[in-house]
Amino acid sequence: MGTTDVPDGGPEARTGLIHLLRKVSVEFGLRQAEFAAHNGMHPTDVRALICLLDAGRAGTDATAGWLGAQLGLHSAGTTAVVDRLVRLGHVTRTRDPRDGRRVLLAVEERAEELGQAFFGPFIGATDAVLRELDSRETDAVRRFLTAAHEAVRAAPGSGRAPEPP
Structure with a gap:
């Protein structure tokens, strides 16, 4: 019997599920790296695009500071990512119409299509x-x-606090 076939949901079954989640995570990371390489990007650029797409769907204003916090990058690293994505035509910077001091980031349609x-x-x-x-x-x-996302996000050494509800 394989670890995912244990009928009582005991420790072996739970371990099997954790290993399956890891397999999915690793495979998705490999696909992200493949996408990045194919499109002249760094893997962090793909993570940035995902964050910006999620922000757009949620109606969240995405600034460079917000993006840096999502990616766990300092300001120079965030600037490098944003500059690269703008240069590649994947992201735009626009002044916030409500506060001209802020610059908002948005994903270009071309990047969504890719x-x-x-x-x-x-x-x-x-x-x-x-x-x-x-x-x-x-x-x-x-x-x-x-729950798995929150557990990984809040794990010691992650440098990230759990997301608010």
């Missing part, structure tokens, strides 16, 4: 798997992934 072309098949395949689950199962997956 991401969709590369990651779209993965996203589609994952969506197909999720469509096979009922609402209780998707709720359990959501709870697990949310």
Whole structure:
């Protein structure tokens, strides 16, 4: 019996799930690195684009300071990432219309199209798997992934505090 086949959900089953989550994380990191290399970016640039896309979906104003905090970078490192993404045509800087002192960052449509072309098949395949689950199962997956994210984020040595609810 494999570690994920233990019927009682005991320690072996939990360890198996943790190892599966690690496999997914490693594989996704490899795909991100492949996307970065294929598009003349650093892997941190891809992380920055993901943060900026998430900010756009959430309606969060993304400034360089905000992005640096998300990435765990100091201001010079953040500036280098933003400059690279602007130079590649993936991100724009615009003055905040409500506060002209602030500069907002946004992902260009071209970058979204590149991401969709590369990651779209993965996203589609994952969506197909999720469509096979009922609402209780998707709720359990959501709870697990949310808690796992918080556990990793708040782990000693991560340098990051848990996100507020």
